[in-house]
Amino acid sequence: MLRLPIQARGLLRAHRNSPLRYRHAPKPLTRPVRRGFTSSSTTFPAWSQFDRSDFTNQPWTGSYEPDLPTTGPLASAPAFGAPRVTPRTLKQYLDQFVVGQDRAKKILSVAVFNHYQRVQELQRREEENAELLAKRARREAIEHHPVEDEFPGQQQTVNTTPEIGTLPTSAQPGLDDSSELQLEKSNILLLGPSGVGKTLMAKTLARILSVPFSISDCTPFTQAGYIGEDAEVCVHRLLAAANYDVEQAERGIIVLDEVDKIAAAKVSHGKDVSGEGVQQALLKLIEGTTVQVQAKQERSAPRVGNSPNTFPSNNPLGNSPFNPNGGNMPQKGEVYNVRTDNILFIFSGAFVGLHKVIMDRISRGSIGFGQPVRGSALTNNRSRDHTPGNNEPIPILPGSEEEALYKKHLPFFTSATSPNSPDSEPTYFNALDLLNPTDLQNYGFIPELVGRVPVTAALSTLTTPLLVRILTEPRNSLLAQYTTLFSLSGIELRFTTPALHKIAANAFTMGTGARALRTELETILSDAMFETPGSSVKFVLVTESVAERNEKPIYLARGQGGRFHSMIAAEESKWEEKVRQEKAEKSKDKKAKTRPADELPPISSFREYRTQTAGF
Structure with a gap:
């Protein structure tokens, strides 16, 4: 074994640790060692390599078409987000213009919100069906290739995708109904004394929703063929208010004021052309029909470029804004077809004397065999107190007979007045809150019309x-x-x-x-x-x-x-x-x-005792 001197060994060690020492590069491998990727169903060769720009034949890749329904965990998720407008926000907007009438504002806000949610859903379905039809047409154009032969002008096609055989229809038991769920509309009835805010609430909601709006008085309405206005005039006015934009008019609001004036007469000596005849005509409009409107410029309709009032540019419940200055100007003699299926009808009226019909129904008891008998003195007093000449309202106090009557006929009623807060505004008795569909029939309306107006909101008399x-x-x-x-x-x-x-x-x-x-x-x-x-x-x-x-x-x-x-x-x-x-x-x-009995002054006679303790 060769042994170096101590000095030589030190120089060799310093040379090895020097950064200037030349190092030989490692010998490269001729082929990198790779192992094959194995899954539960497929084994890929060792030469397979992942490339970010190429996902072909990779087990973790897939395809996505935006037109197809969503699959997987998100398939059950709703296709729409939270609404931008809720019944609570609608009521808050009404509070800025209408004072009081909280119960009526809640009912009206919920009814209008549900109606335009329904309209928005129908519009979404129409757009989805149109998109599916367009996609089907594109696929058919790709799958059917024209046959080219020696005959010029021949355009026969051949299906490049073979059809898969199906079972005969007779083998399928029963009938399969694939129709979509139908959402029916709920029309509204506003009833209350004159000047309490019925029309103002409807106008305010139409303004915030940016939809066409028209008001028609039912007093001059007569049956078709008689002197007077036809019931279809309300649709004409709505189309004129929308500047003859049929699509916007079909989603508008029609207010029929003074609807109590078309009640059927109690005693009729001939054909009732202004009562039951008008109700039959309105029944057709409410149910849904096509009204032909001939172009005729209304005097009250806004003209293009001259209307000083404009609605907001965005519709909070949809994506189609309504611009009163937009639309097409009507051409003379042009006929428009307007569908009334999605038009919201709001009926309003004072209904003078209806409170007597309601109180008569509530006060009836029975002594057997369905014989009516008058009830307690409470209902008789209510009927007497709510005469047109007596406008003094009756507060509903906790524990009173009025509160018991409201809790019996109204759901979830609670008195607004608390015994510990004497300054709070009480809830006043209103016989119209106890309305029943049978009361409207006894008042003079046909059952078919009453059944198609399921939402009723009663407005109370305004106090000082x-x-x-x-x-x-x-x-x-x-x-x-x-x-x-x-x-x-x-x-x-x-x-x-x-x-x-x-x-x-x-x-x-x-x-x-x-x-x-x-x-x-x-x-x-x-x-x-x-x-x-x-x-x-x-x-x-x-x-x-x-x-x-x-x-x-x-x-x-x-x-x-x-x-x-x-x-x-x-x-x-x-x-x-x-x-x-x-x-x-x-x-x-x-x-x-509320003073205890021991704090009362001394009583010297029975009359004083009756006055202080019994209260009479």
């Missing part, structure tokens, strides 16, 4: 507090309208709180609902609107004395702004003190009624 809120709260309130009207002349108009309550109290006695508020304001401000424009008056104040019509509105010039605001503050402070005293008296009376 609600009228005060109507003056101030809505976006287009009367107070804001008149304030803006005076500001156009450079005049500031103000109302004190006592004046607003007095105006609402005077309007309540008129019996025309919220429309009486405008009558009151026009009466009070008529002189001010005549005298102040163009004068030195810069401030107009309406106080409680002015609302009582004891004096004219107070006029103040430009330099009297301090006096103007001091007069407002003085009257507001008096009103607050008055309200505070009334609340103290109410709480005192309530404590006196």
Whole structure:
């Protein structure tokens, strides 16, 4: 064995550790070693290689066609997302324009939402069927190849895909129905006194949904062939409101006002052409038919480029916006065919006297053999109290007979008034809330028409507090309208709180609902609107004395702004003190009624005992 000196061994070790030392490259392999990929069903050769740009013959690849239905775990998932508009948002939008009527707004919001969900689903099905038909046509064009021979012009085709034999139809037991689920529409009936917001709610919903909208009065309707308007006029007006866009008109809203005027007459000496005859004509429209409309420009229809009002550009429940300035201008003599299957019909009316029919049904008992007998005095009192001459509403208090009556005939009813919150607005008794389809038949409507209007919403009489809120709260309130009207002349108009309550109290006695508020304001401000424009008056104040019509509105010039605001503050402070005293008296009376027996003053006679403890 060769042994190197110690110095030589140190030099050799340093040479091996030096980075400048030359290293021989490893000898390359002639062929990389690969193992074959084995799955449960297929074994691939060792030369197979994964390439990101080539998925051919790979077990983890597949094909996808967007026209085919979704398969796999997502097959049961809905094809549509959450709606952008819900019944809750519709009611919140109605709250900005309509005060009170919470129960009616809920019913109307749900009914309109369900209807346009149905319309959207039908539109989606139509688009899907059209897409499938187009795809089938493309496949047939690919599978059938034209035969080319020596005969010019011959276009015979041959199917390149052989057909697979099927079993005879006689071998299949029974009949197979592959039709889709049909969604039926639910029309709406709004009933209540005049001026409570029936038409306003329908107009507001039509505005937010961006759909064509028309109102027709049922009073001049007569049976076809008689003098008067035909029932199909409502479809003509809807098409004119849509600027003769048939597709948009077929998804619009038709409001038939004063529908109670077409009730069948109790005693008829001839053919009822304005009652039952009109109901039969409306029955055909509601059920669904094709109405031929000849082009005729309506006077109230918006013209292209001249309409100042435009609806929003997007439909919250669909993808087809409605533009009142769009559509095609009608040509003279052109005929349009309008289907009424998807048109939402909203009936509205005051139905004077219907509360008597309802209370008569509720008050009936039985003594055997189906013989009717009058019930308790509650229903008789309700029928007497709800006469047109007596407008004072009856509150539904917890534990009262009215609450028991509502819980019996209405689902999930709870009284809005709590014993611990005396300032809350109570729920008032309304006999129309207890409506039954048989009541409408007894009123004079045919059963076929009543059965096709399943949704009913009753509106209550407006009370004085609600009228005060109507003056101030809505976006287009009367107070804001008149304030803006005076500001156009450079005049500031103000109302004190006592004046607003007095105006609402005077309007309540008129019996025309919220429309009486405008009558009151026009009466009070008529002189001010005549005298102040163009004068030195810069401030107009309406106080409680002015609302009582004891004096004219107070006029103040430009330099009297301090006096103007001091007069407002003085009257507001008096009103607050008055309200505070009334609340103290109410709480005192309530404590006196609920005071224990040991705290009562000494009783010296039976009459005092009967008055203090028995309450009579």
